[in-house]
Amino acid sequence: MTKFDNFIGGEWVAGASYAPNVNPSNTSDIIGDYAVADRAQALEAIKVAKDAAPGWGMSGIQARFDALDFIATELLARKQELGELLSREEGKTLAEGIGEVARAGQIFKYFAGETLRITGDVLPSTRPGFGVEVTREPVGVIGMITPWNFPIAIPAWKIAPALAYGNTVVFKPAGLVPGSAWALAEIISRAGLPAGTFNLVNGSGREVGETIVMSDDVQAISFTGSVPTGCDIRNRAVARGAKVQMEMGGKNPLVVLDDADLDIAVDCALQGAFFSTGQRCTASSRIIVTEGIHDAFVDALAAATKALKVGDARDSSTQIGPVVDVGQLESNLKYVEQALVEGGTLVCGGDRIKDKPEGFYMAPALITDTRPEMTINREEVFGPVASVVKVKDYEEALKVANDSQFGLSSGICTSSLKYATDFKRRSEAGMVMVNLPTAGVDYHVPFGGTKGSSYGSREQGAYAKEFYTTVKTAYTRSA
Ligand SMILES: NC(=O)C1=CN([C@@H]2O[C@H](COP(=O)(O)OP(=O)(O)OC[C@H]3O[C@@H](n4cnc5c(N)ncnc54)[C@H](OP(=O)(O)O)[C@@H]3O)[C@@H](O)[C@H]2O)C=CC1
Numbered sequence: 001m002t003k004f005d006n007f008i009g010g011e012w013v014a015g016a017s018y019a020p021n022v023n024p025s026n027t028s029d030i031i032g033d034y035a036v037a038d039r040a041q042a043l044e045a046i047k048v049a050k051d052a053a054p055g056w057g058m059s060g061i062q063a064r065f066d067a068l069d070f071i072a073t074e075l076l077a078r079k080q081e082l083g084e085l086l087s088r089e090e091g092k093t094l095a096e097g098i099g100e101v102a103r104a105g106q107i108f109k110y111f112a113g114e115t116l117r118i119t120g121d122v123l124p125s126t127r128p129g130f131g132v133e134v135t136r137e138p139v140g141v142i143g144m145i146t147p148w149n150f151p152i153a154i155p156a157w158k159i160a161p162a163l164a165y166g167n168t169v170v171f172k173p174a175g176l177v178p179g180s181a182w183a184l185a186e187i188i189s190r191a192g193l194p195a196g197t198f199n200l201v202n203g204s205g206r207e208v209g210e211t212i213v214m215s216d217d218v219q220a221i222s223f224t225g226s227v228p229t230g231c232d233i234r235n236r237a238v239a240r241g242a243k244v245q246m247e248m249g250g251k252n253p254l255v256v257l258d259d260a261d262l263d264i265a266v267d268c269a270l271q272g273a274f275f276s277t278g279q280r281c282t283a284s285s286r287i288i289v290t291e292g293i294h295d296a297f298v299d300a301l302a303a304a305t306k307a308l309k310v311g312d313a314r315d316s317s318t319q320i321g322p323v324v325d326v327g328q329l330e331s332n333l334k335y336v337e338q339a340l341v342e343g344g345t346l347v348c349g350g351d352r353i354k355d356k357p358e359g360f361y362m363a364p365a366l367i368t369d370t371r372p373e374m375t376i377n378r379e380e381v382f383g384p385v386a387s388v389v390k391v392k393d394y395e396e397a398l399k400v401a402n403d404s405q406f407g408l409s410s411g412i413c414t415s416s417l418k419y420a421t422d423f424k425r426r427s428e429a430g431m432v433m434v435n436l437p438t439a440g441v442d443y444h445v446p447f448g449g450t451k452g453s454s455y456g457s458r459e460q461g462a463y464a465k466e467f468y469t470t471v472k473t474a475y476t477r478s479a
């Protein structure tokens, strides 16, 4: 079995132990054994990142551009091969896996360009004879803790801006998907960065993650993952004075109004709820439908859901891959069961697919007759499960849509400019979609939410610099 090491201080370093990377489409397929770092190795990665920070922070923008452009170009050239690896270890379809690798490449291209666009301000002072300059400086060492559902795009949208703005990186990927992280690290290892600038420390959240969170030598933490883990990290990192940025999920509403185009609405719901096996923080897990279109919409969505082909992620005919692991599968099934106990009606799916015991396959679940206060409409499921809430009119739909502890993404299907405009203004979400699925975003604009979904400044696009830089104001006596 091939062994894959961690990357610390410019060297490939054996793990304190190794863990197998299992294919969720077929659990007899082991992709490789991946290094698992211990606390001492995490501390070593932090130390070398700290040592490298002054040098990389003072590096020229051409060196940063060249490194990021190199990474981008290789990711784009190898998107088929790396997309296949991603599908094999995470379970999203091959098309989605290839698309995600391409997206990671585009993110690196974008931030390569951003290195050439770092600006500041030159101002007169209020005092005669003085000048003022406002510049963007690196923050220092950035710790990155990432989830399993976007194993290359989420690391890319944290690592690329961190390096572009002159920071060094300690990257801890999710334990379930070390393969994409390793492949990305291997490309970065050849990008010409000084030793210690970028470090991969695959290891457990409890040991490696906590070491990163609690180290005073890590100036900032960027995290994506679950609410409990994110809140715990935020509380501890903020208490020691670190800068933090958290993306912690959603319970994203898709509103369907009577005047919606039925085909567009069904397509948005189907894609938003079930594609990527529903394992997206932007998934449309609450579908809020006005009463005039409700029955026709549910009938059409049920027919489309039943027709979805669930299967091996790398089979080209598959539309929905497996759930990522057995724990997530069991959790999804429990949420379906609880929705029925609380009064929901199961229209289709909601069970493990019996004739595919080799993987973690679940039939996409559509549940109707749900009420806003039911557990299924309050908590993030993170699987192929959608619930429908019937409402009287637009105002009630908006109220139900906003009635959530989360506020990541929201959507509306309507042919009315008036309702679309009003929804964009009054929806309490960080990202709003009109006649589009709640999931599926561009890489050059901000990503993030309101309320319990996010904390700290936005990720992606030019707004990323708020997190990855600190502002310095310099005064000069010029006369
Ligand atoms: N918002 C989103 O994009 C995502 C949301 N989720 C939600 O989270 C649920 C559970 O998924 P799970 O993967 O366990 O999510 P977690 O939030 O537990 O994991 C996310 C990352 O945090 C790490 N981590 C875990 N515990 C700690 C800790 N104490 N200190 C520092 N880092 C830590 C994990 O490491 P390790 O993998 O080694 O445990 C992983 O890298 C899902 O069912 C889903 O609801 C999950 C993934 C993404």
Ligand SMILES: O=C(O)CCC(=O)C(=O)O
Pocket (backbone or CB within 6 Å): 149, 150, 154, 279, 280, 281, 282, 283, 438, 439, 440, 441
């Ligand atoms: O909607 C997308 O494309 C991005 C979603 C995402 O980042 C997530 O679900 O974690």
